[in-house]
C-alpha cells in the first residue's frame with residue numbers, strides 16, 4: 001500500500017521554535033485546557049523541533065494538525081537498547097478531523113523512522129482505540145494502586161540501615177541524582193543482574209529534562225509543590241520517590257493524600273525504606289503511586305495486596321517499523337528458531353516470512369526466508385509482544401496469532417517473554 005497522502009487542500013510543514021504559539025493553540029484545540037496561551041508559552045517546551053511537523057489547510061490561519069517524536073537513542077528493549085522514535089503531540093483540530101489527516105501523519109512518521117534508522121516507534125495513547133489500526137500493539141501495562149496509610153509491609157533485611165532526606169525537589173539539587181538512579185534501576189532492576197527493564201526510557205534530550213523538572217503551579221491541581229524522598233546507605237543515594245501531598249479537613253479529621261511520581265530504588269532494601277516513608281506521612285490516609293511496573297516490588301511487599309485496590313492501565317504501545325532490525329536488536333529468554341509470517345498493511349518491507357534465531361539471553365538474527373511460517377501474526381501483535389510483556393500464546397488464544405506448526409507457539413512465547421515486566425515510568 002502506498003503511504004497515505006494528506007487530503008486535497010492540506011500540506012505538511014516542518015515547524016520550529018517560532019511556531020510555539022501556533023503549536024500550543026492547536027494542542028489546546030486537540031486537548032481542551034483551561035490555561036491561557038500566554039501562560040503556556042512561558043513554560044519550557046519538551047519538543048524536539050527538527051522532528052515536529054505541522055499540517056496547514058489552504059485558506060486557513062494556524063495549524064490544522066501536528067505530530068512530533070522524541071529521539072530515544074538508547075531505548076531499553078529486552079536485553080539491549082535501540083534507537084526508538086517516541087511518537088507524541090499528535091493532534092488534529094476538531095474542524096479538520098476524520099478526513100485522513102492522522103493516517104497521513106502516521107505514514108510520514110513511519111517513513112521517517114525508517115530513514116533515520118529507528119526500527120521501533122513507541123507511544124502513550126490518549127485513547128486506546130486509535131493506534132492498533134496503524135500497527136501499534138499494547139506492549140506494557142502499569143500498576144495503579146491506592147495504598148492505605150500504615151499498610152503493613154514485609155520486612156527486607158537492610159532497610160533500616162538507610163537514612164532518609166525529605167526535601168523540595170529541584171533540578172539543581174536532584175537532577176543528576178534522579179537521572180543516575182533512574183538509569184541504574186532500568187539496567188539492573190532491584191539489583192537483579194543480567195535482566196534489564198524494557199521500556200524504561202530516560203529523558204534523553206535537554207528539552208525533556210527542562211520540561212520534566214518544571215513545576216508550574218498551574219498544573220499542580222491543588223496539590224503542594226513537588227517534593228522528593230531520597231534514601232541513602234553509607235552516604236550513597238539508593239532510591240528516590242517524587243511526591244506531592246494534598247490535605248482536606250473532614251468532620252472525622254484530616255484526610256491527606258500522597259500522589260507520587262517515580263518511586264525508584266536500586267535494591268529491595270532501599271525500596272522497602274522508601275515505601276516505609278511514603279506510607280507513614282502525617283495527616284495522610286492514602287498513597288497513590290503513579291505508573292509503577294506491573295510487577296513492582298511494592299506488590300510483593302504489601303502484606304495485604306487487596307487493600308491497595310490494584311489496577312492495570314495500558315502504558316507503552318509499540319510499533320515495529322523494521323522487522324529484522326527490531327527482532328535482531330533484542331534478546332530472548334529462551335532458545336528460539338521460528339519462522340514468523342508477518343502482515344503489515346502500512347510498511348510493505350515488513351510483510352512476509354522471517355526466520356528468527358537466538359540463544360537464550362544471547363545474540364539474535366532475523367532474516368528473510370522462503371520457508372513456510374510457523375506462526376502468523378500482524379505487525380500489531382508483534383509490537384505487543386516485542387517488549388516481553390504480552391505473550392504470543394495469550395494473543396493466539398484470542399485468535400490474533402495463528403500457529404501453523406504445532407509446538408512452535410509455546411516455544412516462541414517463552415522466548416519472547418522477559419523476566420521483568422516492561423514499563424515506562426513517565427508519560428511522553
Ligand SMILES: CC(=O)SCCNC(=O)CCNC(=O)[C@H](O)C(C)(C)COP(=O)(O)OP(=O)(O)OC[C@H]1O[C@@H](n2cnc3c(N)ncnc32)[C@H](O)[C@@H]1OP(=O)(O)O
Nearest residue numbers: 030088089090091092097098099100101102103123126129
Ligand atoms: C501519541 C499521542 O500523541 S496520543 C494523542 C492523540 N490525540 C488526541 O487524542 C487528541 C484529540 N483527537 C485528535 O486530535 C484526533 O481526533 C485524532 C488525532 C485522534 C484522529 O485524527 P483524524 O485526522 O480525525 O484521524 P483520521 O481521519 O486519519 O482517522 C484514521 C482512522 O482512525 C480512526 N480514529 C481516529 N480517531 C479515533 C479515535 N479517537 N477513536 C477511534 N478511532 C479513531 C478513524 O475513524 C479512521 O478509521 P478508518 O481507518 O477505519 O477510516
